[in-house]
Structure formats: structure tokens, C-alpha cells
Amino acid sequence: MKKVFFITSIFFALILLPFSTRAEPDGEAMPVKILLVPGHDNEIWGAQYGKIKEADMNLRLAQELFKILRNENRFETYITRDNLGYTTVFADYFASAMDEVIAFKNKAKKETAEKIDSGELVPKEGAPHNNAAAEMALKLYAFNKWAGENNIDAVVHIHFNDYPRPSKWLIGKYRGFVIYVPEAQMQNAKASITLGESIFVELKKKYITSTYPWEKGGLVPDQELIALGGNGTLPASVRSVLIEYGYIYRFGNTAFRHGAYKDMAARTATGIKNYFFLK
């Protein structure tokens, strides 16, 4: 039965193939599949300034972006979290596929170590990041595995930035946004970098790029972030960018912060649309 379905699927796929080009937005184009990942979660919330938690900010901005993309037929948009926690698709995936995710992670790490040993992959040191806690790292691997299995075209990771400060109540010295993209040797680098540049152009019209020396220029390649497909865990067809929209302590003012969610989401959406449809 499965085999019949498979063959039938191939048959229809071949028939539909000539119409599935994304370069013709007026034709019967397949929707572009986007996965939004608001960084961190309610258990491990990332940065904090006073009472403002990064995970909440990431979610608010991601929800604004989700609203914009959802209203476009050209996109099929997924989000990993909502106000209640992980969305059903991902809560189910964590519950049912975690053993496979662990195997996926171990295999990817082993293959990467072998590539480094053989000289096929040259390790590049990137900006310092806090290591994702083991549980969160596993969730990031799960998102990558799921994105590959579901033919996602682009994964957008949404974060607000921080660096080690003496107290979570103190304003720090750095400011500005940065977009992390896969390092050139990674299989999804080329397409991801172009997507990153397209979003960068829109954000740069209004916001300064990061003043943190490691993030100079505002578009920074990174080989180690799992979110970007570290250890070869995203195929070439799955673009991934990780946006740090600004340093968290710059968003203490409530009205400013809420305005920023909307404005930054709108600019990100424009960058994504321009990349996929402005050929």
C-alpha cells in the first residue's frame, strides 16, 4: 500500500514539477515553507534585563513576523512556540522522535569529526556564544531534522543579544543588530548568506549593526551554531539565519520595545519576500 502511494506520489510530482518553480509568483507556484524559531523557551530563557526575559521578546517578535507571513499565500509558515509553549507539531515531535534525534546528532558529530581529521573541513573559530544547554541543543537538532524531513526552505532564528554583564539590572555598552549565517564551507551556506543579506539590507535602513567587535559588519559567518546547521545537520536546500535584533538592555522602555517588535518583524518579512520573489 505504501509502495503504491509512493509511486503515485512520484507520478504526480513529475506532472507537477514544471509548475512548481518559485520564480514565477503569478503561476501555480508551490508555497515557500518557512520555520520561525523564537530562541530559547520558558524553562531556559536566554538573556535577561531587569524583569525582561529574552525568550518572551523572541516570541513576541516571532509572532509579529508569523502574522505577516501567514497572510501571504506564497508562504507556508510554521512556528516552534506560542504563548502556551511548544506548538503541537513540535511538542509531538519531541515526544515521539527524540531517540532518532539523538542518533541524528551523534552521527552528525561523528561525521564532522572525521571530516576535520581528514582535512575536508577546516574548523573556523567564530564569535563566542554561550553553549546551549544539552536539552536545548537537542531541541535545536530536532528542529534541523524536522526542517530537513519537511522540505523547509528557510529557518529564521529570532533572538535578542547580550554579553556577560556584572548585573542583569545594568545597561551594557554594546548595541546594534547582527545576523549570523552559515560559514562558507557549510552545505547550506550559499543560499543562507544571500537570504541573510536580503534581511540585513532592510534592518540596516533603520538600525545600526552590532558594536561588539566579534560582530563587526553585522553579517557574521559561524560554523558552530547548531541553529545554522552546525555539524552538517541542515541540507543545502534549507537556508538558515540567526538574527540577534539588538542588545536586550536597549529595550527597557515598554513602548519602544513593542514598537520594535512590529517594525523589526516587518523589515524581516520584507527581506524574506525580496529574497524569494524579487528575482
Ligand SMILES: [Zn+2]
Ligand atoms: Zn538568545
